[in-house]
Amino acid sequence: MARVDTDIVIAMKEVYAGELAGLSSFSGQRQLLHDTFTKYGYCGVFQSADGLLGGTSNALGFPKGSPLKPKIDRMIRGLREFGILNYHLFQQTPNATNCLTVSASLGSSVPELRPLEMKDFYGVFSLYAGGIVLASVTFVVELLLKK
Structure with missing residues (x-):
């Protein structure tokens, strides 16, 4: 209303x-x-x-x-x-x-500000590593299929 x-x-x-x-x-x-x-x-x-x-x-x-x-x-x-x-x-x-x-x-209930630590970046690092692994697997599969 x-x-x-x-x-x-x-x-x-x-x-x-x-x-x-x-x-x-x-x-x-x-x-x-x-x-x-x-x-x-x-x-x-x-x-x-x-x-x-x-x-x-x-x-x-x-x-x-x-x-x-x-x-x-x-x-x-x-x-x-x-x-x-x-x-x-x-x-x-x-x-x-x-x-x-x-x-x-x-x-x-507001958390205090703190400096960033390595554990804050684990998610970003895992996404980056997963992307590198996926790109490498794709590259190897393309090389094998081309031969």
Whole structure:
């Protein structure tokens, strides 16, 4: 079931109570996570690891043929490429990062990082060795059938 709720306060209460899952923009979710952590000191809600709609974003509308569009596009592209937009977003919601980390979402079940060891490559090595053996057998069979 899906519904559109214009009463944000009621929708947020239902999300906190676990009655429904909310769908909003990244910046809206970030503000929600920041407010939750600031108020309660823990992450009451979590964000999915992957975005639902991918590259969707906010946009400005212009009349067709507006001379402002290329100028504004250039300004926004510069602000985005230099990281200024993200910087200001993160400055306004610093506590949201506590809820965006994987360890905050998964608790202590996240394994710690460690250096790679030889046993980590056994699967790759066995595939490589199997390929070499298969290629060698094929080569020998071709040589025998040619004679």
